[in-house]
Amino acid sequence: MQPNEQELAMALRGGLRGRFQGSFHLLENAFEVLNDQMLHCVTPTQYDALHPLLEQIEEQLLLLRRLSEHAADAAVAPVLQQLCTPRPMELLGQLREWCVLFNELTLQERVEASATVETAPGMQVLLTMGDDTLLSGLLANLLSNSLSAGGAVRITLACAPGQFCYRDDGPGLAEDARALLQDGVWSDRLLEQGGLGLPLVRAYAAAMGWTLSVPEEKGTCLQFAVPPCTMDLGSMVLESTGVT
Structure with missing residues (x-):
């Protein structure tokens, strides 16, 4: 792989990862604020009823974060396979x-x-x-x-x-x-x-x-x-x- 081609591939991967990371950072902060507000603004019974839903949201955020990391790799993988020679x-x-x-x-x-x-x-x-x-x-x-x-x-x-x-x-x-x-x-x-x-x-x-x-x-x-x-x-x- 030529230096400029490798730089382009890594820039694509880094750019995608950066965009995903920024978005998930905002979502995670919003989730923490929402969870804290519910903890202090609703009754314990209401919180217990809504908590399973919050856990599902948190699990999906973790799943989407992992998917985003792989997506950045997947986007550049075809380029790498064509340009890299064993x-x-x-x-x-x-x-x-x-x-x-x-x-x-x-x-x-x-x-x-x-x-x-x-x-x-x-x-x-x-x-x-x-x-x-x-x-x-x-x-x-x-x-x-x-x-x-x-x-x-x-x-x-x-x-x-x-x-x-x-x-x-x-x-x-x-x-x-x-x-x-x-x-x-x-x-x-x-x-x-x-x-x-x-x-x-x-x-x-x-x-x-x-x-x-x-x-x-x-x-x-x-x-x-x-x-x-x-x-x-x-x-x-x-x-x-x-x-x-």
């Missing part, structure tokens, strides 16, 4: 950087979540074909999905020759979500919810030539078979190892 990359180092950043952010926000990298014995690098921008979109959506389930969550990025596996110890994926990831089949439930995170993960993986499977395990487990590559460093040539 090239040799060292995946393990990038995953470690993402874990450090994720753990710093969750610590600052006091969120009970952590991410670690696990590797096969003696593994120092994981060479494959990929793209930094597409990888960022894939990981951002996976981490967001793990956090959205609520509660404390531990995330593991496991690497082996020719493989990268994303795991968490959360409630896991529903059967229709697994079908959407593996086969691109939408259920009525997912269509109603309007989730975009899972299709984006599938699209980013496909754009890099990664093969996605979803084994049946506790929590969430997404396994990516990553293609081999050869990296020419001038003074030496590094060749990735195959799946073991």
